[in-house]
Amino acid sequence: MKKLWTALSIIGISALLLAGCGTARSGDGPASDKLSVVASFYPMYDFALKIGGDRVTVETLVPPGAEPHDWEPSPPDIVRLENADVFVYNGAGMERWAPKVLAALENKELVVVEASRGIPLLEGGHDDHEETAAEEAGAEDSYDPHVWLNPMHAKTEMAAIKNALVQADPAGRDYYEANFNKYAEALDQLDSDYRETLSALPNRDIIVSHAAFGYLCEAYGLNQIGIDGLVAESEPDPARMAEIIDFAKEHQVKVIFFEELISPKVAQVIAEAVQAETAVLNPLGGLSDAQLAAGADYFSVMRENLAALKAALS
Numbered sequence: 001m002k003k004l005w006t007a008l009s010i011i012g013i014s015a016l017l018l019a020g021c022g023t024a025r026s027g028d029g030p031a032s033d034k035l036s037v038v039a040s041f042y043p044m045y046d047f048a049l050k051i052g053g054d055r056v057t058v059e060t061l062v063p064p065g066a067e068p069h070d071w072e073p074s075p076p077d078i079v080r081l082e083n084a085d086v087f088v089y090n091g092a093g094m095e096r097w098a099p100k101v102l103a104a105l106e107n108k109e110l111v112v113v114e115a116s117r118g119i120p121l122l123e124g125g126h127d128d129h130e131e132t133a134a135e136e137a138g139a140e141d142s143y144d145p146h147v148w149l150n151p152m153h154a155k156t157e158m159a160a161i162k163n164a165l166v167q168a169d170p171a172g173r174d175y176y177e178a179n180f181n182k183y184a185e186a187l188d189q190l191d192s193d194y195r196e197t198l199s200a201l202p203n204r205d206i207i208v209s210h211a212a213f214g215y216l217c218e219a220y221g222l223n224q225i226g227i228d229g230l231v232a233e234s235e236p237d238p239a240r241m242a243e244i245i246d247f248a249k250e251h252q253v254k255v256i257f258f259e260e261l262i263s264p265k266v267a268q269v270i271a272e273a274v275q276a277e278t279a280v281l282n283p284l285g286g287l288s289d290a291q292l293a294a295g296a297d298y299f300s301v302m303r304e305n306l307a308a309l310k311a312a313l314s
Ligand SMILES: [Zn+2]
Pocket: 069, 146, 210, 212, 230, 231, 232, 283, 285
């Protein structure tokens, strides 16, 4: 009896070891052989890592916990781009520094992917005062850059990233295609869960700290009222605050949403004025170190957002 058990466990352990050897890509050489990918900010990092898997290393330029809208690259960031194989950015006016920086790079081998390319963009005007400022800054700024918050647009972005990785590393084609197919399916599931959950709810209006949810609202028939405009750091004026408070009262809005990277003060003032609660709705501009350490990613945050929307609109 004992002998048999020992024999079985040895077989079991060997099988585990063999399986381990098969999945660890130890035969593919040292880490430096991996494709070096630089991503602009969090969703681009997460998508690139999901498609690139263990054939790539991915670094993000915008550090964890930083607000991506007003971020600018420093000289060490330029060095990272000079040494990279692939650069992934969202585009649509999100990384306003990108066109100029890319034009100045000496790295002529760099494969550059503007992941939002081909996605029909929404006009950026949520607030009148915000739109005026954006228009003054240039035509590119007048679009809403937050495409990744619609899972179907996220799929388009992942496809663009997959194509760029195949271009930079043709030997990995099957691997990148397989990863893309896996996550494309997960995005389809996320989309259908959003559709099913939100279509059943009686309320449609969400009040959010910055107007990042235009594509999400467009996809699922919601209506966003941004306390601030498209760019996260701007302060609302008193007239705008009064307007939002009136709207919240009239539509019996139960929850005022804020986000982790912006001070919740204004959302709290509005919530108190209309006796609503506050809750987090995360536009995924960046995750904190703690969230990353806890294993959060695009999918987990999008599912938290769905739960928050469901609670607020029920
Ligand atoms: Zn934003």
